[in-house]
Amino acid sequence: MNQRLRVGVVGAGAMGASHVGTLAAGVPAAQVTRVFDLDTARAKDVASAAGGEAAESADALIADPEVDAIVIASPDFTHADLAIAAIEAGKHVMCEKPLAVTADDARRVVDAEVAAGRRFVQVGFNRRFDPGFQDLKSSIIDGSLGEVRVLHGIHRNASNATSTDDAGLVTGSMIHEFDTFRWLLDGEIIGIRVESPVTEGFRDPQVATLWTDGGQMITAEVFVNAGYGYDVRVEVVGTGGSASLEPRTPVIRRISGQGGSAIGSDFVAHFIESYRLELAAWADAALRGDVVGASAWDGYVANLVAGAGVAALGSGARETVDVPERPELYG
Template sequence: MTVRVGVVGTGVMGADHVRTLTGGVAGARVVAVSDADQGRGRAVAAEAGDEVVFHADPVDLIGDAGVDAVVVASPDHTHEALATACVEAGKPVLCEKPLAATAADCLRIVAHEVAKGRRLVQAGYMRRFDPSYVDMKRALDAGSIGDPVLVHCVHRNARALHFFTPEMPFTSAAVHEFDVVRWLLSSEIVRVTVHRTRSSSRAAARLADPRLLVLETAAGVTVDVEVFVNAQYGYDVRCELVGELGTVSLALPSTTVVRAGGAEGVAVHADFRTRFAEAYRLQLQAWVDAAARGEACGPSAWDGYAATAVAEACLRAQEDGTPVEVELADKPALYGT
């Protein structure tokens, strides 16, 4: 079965998804795109193929009988309405993070999905598909390092973009750590503390950057997360699980080693798109395969809600540096235990 995909949003992420679905994912065919910028949207549609339809209104794309499944890569504030429309239409949707602007908004999507009686939403936390993270989880689950006691995480960007708000180090950057930690440890984050460090002179005045976060899980594991969105030298993500018997660390991505002039060096990725290109492709492939089977896979709407709830707790915790509890609603049976 070929899954006919519609893509809403043709900016950086949406255009990348269209190209990956067209040239790197088996069993998928992009049949429709939509974007508020009609010139950009039509250009991406034309690049994807002569038969790709452009919809000025994303709701029309979702309702198109020729579209089996939808990727939502439009601006963040549109996610809730579009994901909800996909659920109501009974169509699988891969929604880029954040699932919605607030935890309360995410819960409304959860409620719609529960009422529908089946999982249709996959939240776009692609790190769960990154081969190195998958290997880390496999090693932990196999008992290779014993029970986990600590996790060390680093999330560095070269430079924060001009629209980066004071909330976005938590809601746009560290939210990936929140999701991947929950997944790696199979445990909810229950408490957060945010430590304010000396701010980099390279950071905009509106940003306190870097930040050091301390997370505590329901199982008692402590996680430290460095978030530095103006690190200058490149995009750098690291993770180390410390267990009672050993450690497992995120492997460095494949890169070229240059030896010259008495020195040895490797290139650092410029941004997340190159670092996690394969993770994005594997995420899309898994989503398409699941849609073809009439199933769901990967991070759920509940996972999107939980990660957003942790981000909101961090926003509260940064105010005075004291620990803040992460308050989650009761988890519906649809999402397992």
């Protein structure tokens, strides 16, 4: 039979447990062998359901000879150090977004890869693997929209337990938009402004304006307590037309004077197929020594933009995003 990538998963919370389940039920190229979580009972449950075992610590998991590659789904502040440890152990990594809490920490991951002379890290910007987002990108690439001038992003949660302060909304939620726009446009964000109609307490929603090195302007609304459901949309507008990602569940109900479709509130369910494709692509690439998807560099730049966004939220002004020279490793 074919070789399978033996995967250790650090973090068995909602995202980590979902990844373990997805690997076990939908990614034949991978096999979950170890799971670590501070909640050891939970780690054991999640691991055994997938045919693996709990690890004693994250370090032990990374060092374990039964682990070829690591999925990092632990709290954000642990990401960078875990990724660096994995790099130093010469093991492939799929690190949940964000790569780090600060750009400086993310830079340390980049530097570790540069020092190692090769790449190991894929950052979990899963939208890059979503068929809808890929179709949207193809509308740009195939030229049918002409020259792209403006993008509009919407990112709403019914409610959000993790993005609960002003900066966290930028670094934890809006960071998806930063990577999405860079990837869709194959360009760099050079300026950002973040504002909110809410001036007291938690500033939610936030409205960002972004500028790219390709001459586009972008508006992005992120509203993590929008109440009605999980809703992610992007419209790309060019001189030749517009393409708009507007997913809709396939069943239309007509009842009591209303016709429409369900809007879920669970982002994991919404993007479940993208997670599977992301993990499958990661495992396939790792087995052949390759890295696909968002790189550590992409993760670092997303953190740079987020840092400028947080500064902008404070200054009320447009902040410049200064992206250093890209190391050759990220060609």
